[in-house]
Amino acid sequence: MKLGFLVDLNLCMGCKGCEIACKVENEVPLSSWRLRVKYIDIGTFPDTSRSFTPLRCNHCENAPCERICPVSALHYLDNGIVNVDSSRCIGCAGCMMACPYGAIYMDPESNTADKCTYCAHRIESGMMPACVVACPVEANIFGDVEDETSHISRYIMEHQGSVQVRKPEKHTNPKHFYVGGGNQTLNPLAHERIEGYGLFNNITHLDTLGDPHHSILDRFLTPIFGGHNDHLKNESFLDMPNDASHESHKKEGGHH
Amino acid sequence: MDHGTVIEATKAVVTLDVALPGIIWGWMITLNMWAKSIGTGVILVGAFLLHRHKKEEMPSLRWLMPLISFIALNVFLLFTLVDLHQPLRMVNIFLHPHWTSAITVGAWMASLFTGLITLMALIGAADKFPDFARHNGFAKALRSKSELYEKVFPFVVFLAFPVTMYTAIIMAQSSARELWAAPAELIQMLLAAFMVGSASLILISGKWSKEAKRDLAMILALSVMFSFLMYMGEYFFSYKAAEVEATLAYVHSGGAYNVQFWTAMVLGYIIPFFVAFGSLKEENRVLMKFAAVTTLIGLYLAKSVWLEIPQMIPLS
Numbered sequence: 001m002k003l004g005f006l007v008d009l010n011l012c013m014g015c016k017g018c019e020i021a022c023k024v025e026n027e028v029p030l031s032s033w034r035l036r037v038k039y040i041d042i043g044t045f046p047d048t049s050r051s052f053t054p055l056r057c058n059h060c061e062n063a064p065c066e067r068i069c070p071v072s073a074l075h076y077l078d079n080g081i082v083n084v085d086s087s088r089c090i091g092c093a094g095c096m097m098a099c100p101y102g103a104i105y106m107d108p109e110s111n112t113a114d115k116c117t118y119c120a121h122r123i124e125s126g127m128m129p130a131c132v133v134a135c136p137v138e139a140n141i142f143g144d145v146e147d148e149t150s151h152i153s154r155y156i157m158e159h160q161g162s163v164q165v166r167k168p169e170k171h172t173n174p175k176h177f178y179v180g181g182g183n184q185t186l187n188p189l190a191h192e193r194i195e196g197y198g199l200f201n202n203i204t205h206l207d208t209l210g211d212p213h214h215s216i217l218d219r220f221l222t223p224i225f226g227g228h229n230d231h232l233k234n235e236s237f238l239d240m241p242n243d244a245s246h247e248s249h250k251k252e253g254g255h256h
Numbered sequence: 257m258d259h260g261t262v263i264e265a266t267k268a269v270v271t272l273d274v275a276l277p278g279i280i281w282g283w284m285i286t287l288n289m290w291a292k293s294i295g296t297g298v299i300l301v302g303a304f305l306l307h308r309h310k311k312e313e314m315p316s317l318r319w320l321m322p323l324i325s326f327i328a329l330n331v332f333l334l335f336t337l338v339d340l341h342q343p344l345r346m347v348n349i350f351l352h353p354h355w356t357s358a359i360t361v362g363a364w365m366a367s368l369f370t371g372l373i374t375l376m377a378l379i380g381a382a383d384k385f386p387d388f389a390r391h392n393g394f395a396k397a398l399r400s401k402s403e404l405y406e407k408v409f410p411f412v413v414f415l416a417f418p419v420t421m422y423t424a425i426i427m428a429q430s431s432a433r434e435l436w437a438a439p440a441e442l443i444q445m446l447l448a449a450f451m452v453g454s455a456s457l458i459l460i461s462g463k464w465s466k467e468a469k470r471d472l473a474m475i476l477a478l479s480v481m482f483s484f485l486m487y488m489g490e491y492f493f494s495y496k497a498a499e500v501e502a503t504l505a506y507v508h509s510g511g512a513y514n515v516q517f518w519t520a521m522v523l524g525y526i527i528p529f530f531v532a533f534g535s536l537k538e539e540n541r542v543l544m545k546f547a548a549v550t551t552l553i554g555l556y557l558a559k560s561v562w563l564e565i566p567q568m569i570p571l572s
Binding site: 031033036038039040041042050055064067068069070071072088089090091092093094096097098099100101102103105106111112166169170172184185188189190191192193194 | 267268269270271272273274275276277280281339340341342343345346348349352353354356357358359360363426429430431432433497498499502567569570571572
């Protein structure tokens with residue numbers, strides 16, 4: 001069994017339902033994404049089009065992240081999933097350097113590398129990945145690529161010639177396919193990030209990676225001086241005042 | 257960008273995406289590589305000098321060579337540890353090693369290397385300060401095993417080569433960053449060790465023989481020359497895949513790393529080459545020390561540029 005993913009970009013409408021479902025299912029912290037949908041505008045007005053590209057771990061058969069991981073925190077499962085054991089990860093970020101798809105992030109809460117696991121915990125229970133369930137147009141197709149009768153295998157066969165993977169020149173043999181993609185959508189060097197054209201401006205790069213106070217020195221100094229970003233953890237938001245009459249809420253023009 | 261500007265019809269523009277991670281391996285990894293180059297370089301250059309000259313011509317080499325290496329290797333190990341997001345789990349590299357990873361193989365080799373260097377540094381210091389050894393039991397025991405230094409040294413020299421070069425394998429395994437995957441990186445690591453190894457020894461070579469100092473100048477001149485030629489060859493003349501071309505745009509004229517790159521080339525390569533080459537005929541101690549310092553600074557800056565620019569381009 002070799003589990004794979006296929007996204008039909010002709011069907012994707014950029015609703016980001018998959019992105020949200022993934023965040024919720026896997027409790028992905030703020031500033032981190034296992035799956036994201038990128039919007040790309042192509043052409044000059046009035047001949048323009050917008051494409052939506054969901055991006056996640058490619059679960060490569062020849063995964064550079066697995067090879068470089070010094071402690072086997074990244075490892076293959078029998079079904080082909082490249083899984084992460086966060087309890088073993090030392091946080092060296094070697095996998096982030098090795099992954100040609102930028103699919104791995106440093107979790108700011110656990111200070112370990114993390115990524116899409118094709119919802120391995122759901123697969124184990126016989127369920128589909130959260131993003132597949134959430135997709136309203138069935139653009140996400142998931143299944144066993146070694147089984148000729150599976151939906152994904154039949155889809156690949158029906159769309160021969162237009163099935164692509166990202167960066168095939170890297171010889172990673174990804175198990176994540178796209179239908180309806182092109183160079184401009186799948187090649188990150190074929191599109192530009194121009195300040196002023198995105199929805200969010202002046203935020204092209206993250207200031208820090210993981211917890212900014214992760215180092216061993218901080219571990220000694222934190223009990224004395226403080227420093228960890230506890231106030232930024234997801235749980236901490238549960239303790240925040242959720243009163244509509246809160247002062248800052250009024251200042252920001254909120255309604256009572 | 258001015259909103260009035262017309263974007264080329266062939267250009268695609270990202271209109272909604274997340275923030276990119278940016279620099280992941282930053283100054284600590286630069287420092288780590290730089291310090292490791294010193295730690296192994298002084299051993300390699302020292303071994304060459306001991307092969308060519310009598311010990312008496314280089315009176316301080318026996319104890320200062322392992323001491324410099326010991327300090328540099330500990331800086332390297334400290335910043336390797338500090339840069340980890342889970343530093344206390346470093347032990348997992350030894351408890352759960354994954355041998356396909358150059359990080360694992362490197363960590364084991366570097367640990368063994370540091371252990372042997374520590375032994376050499378302790379014996380060297382005990383021999384250098386016999387008065388102290390007379391009053392200290394441990395130092396006394398080390399002095400009694402003084403011959404271990406010479407026995408261990410060939411293994412240390414042999415190990416210095418892979419310890420120097422394994423970082424290039426890590427970079428090659430970082431297949432997302434094509435600039436690092438060049439085979440030239442292996443030789444650049446070795447040349448870097450000879451550069452800063454000779455530069456470090458130049459700083460302590462005050463009372464050494466002229467011949468030994470001339471050899472140091474020759475090693476510095478040759479290593480900076482070959483390293484500079486490799487950088488220039490890679491930069492100007494090699495075939496570059498699209499990703500490498502996009503990466504090198506950061507050091508092109510107007511690029512964010514242009515000034516740092518050329519400052520590194522001038523300080524670390526051009527100045528030391530001319531000074532060291534000139535010193536082959538007529539020694540100028542002050543200038544040689546100046547060149548040694550610029551080499552150390554220049555190599556740090558060059559490594560920093562080469563480490564950071566591939567991390568600037570978007571991967572997805």
